[in-house]
Amino acid sequence: MGYTHYLNRRPELPVSDFAAFAAEARTLLRDIDAMLKRDHGTGLAGPLGTGPVIVTDEMVSFNGAEPSEYETCHVARIIDRDDYIHIDEQGRAFSFCKTGRRPYDAAVAAIYALAVDHFGADASFGSDGGDEAIEEGRKLASKLLGRTLRAET
Numbered sequence: 001m002g003y004t005h006y007l008n009r010r011p012e013l014p015v016s017d018f019a020a021f022a023a024e025a026r027t028l029l030r031d032i033d034a035m036l037k038r039d040h041g042t043g044l045a046g047p048l049g050t051g052p053v054i055v056t057d058e059m060v061s062f063n064g065a066e067p068s069e070y071e072t073c074h075v076a077r078i079i080d081r082d083d084y085i086h087i088d089e090q091g092r093a094f095s096f097c098k099t100g101r102r103p104y105d106a107a108v109a110a111i112y113a114l115a116v117d118h119f120g121a122d123a124s125f126g127s128d129g130g131d132e133a134i135e136e137g138r139k140l141a142s143k144l145l146g147r148t149l150r151a152e153t
Contacts, residue, residue, distance in 0.1 A: 058078070
């Protein structure tokens with residue numbers, strides 16, 4: 001399957017919670033884009049690896065910029081029933097993003113950590129990189145946002 005990060009979250013998130021998440025996601029992705037361009041010569045792009053990152057009050061969607069794109073990271077406020085595989089025992093929909101450890105992997109980990117911070121018990125973050133990858137995402141987001149993101153409870 002390849003190196004993957006996993007996000008379990010409620011299929012429908014409150015408007016105000018998602019709007020707050022999206023506002024910080026916009027800042028976070030802008031700063032990660034600049035960091036990736038500086039450190040790797042490639043940044044972030046829209047869902048297909050071209051165009052701008054999409055951040056609205058209904059969705060956050062991005063990929064690595066060509067030629068480092070891989071799989072779209074997409075976090076929508078409402079997940080259509082056809083867009084998830086199953087619901088866990090806490091009522092959370094399973095979603096994931098394969099990154100192949102490409103440079104934009106840091107952005108996916110940071111966005112999933114931000115989702116856990118904003119959505120609390122309604123979200124959980126897992127990774128093929130284990131606790132280390134999760135903590136790296138949380139630390140990066142905390143550093144760039146200038147506040148400590150809460151860890152999963």
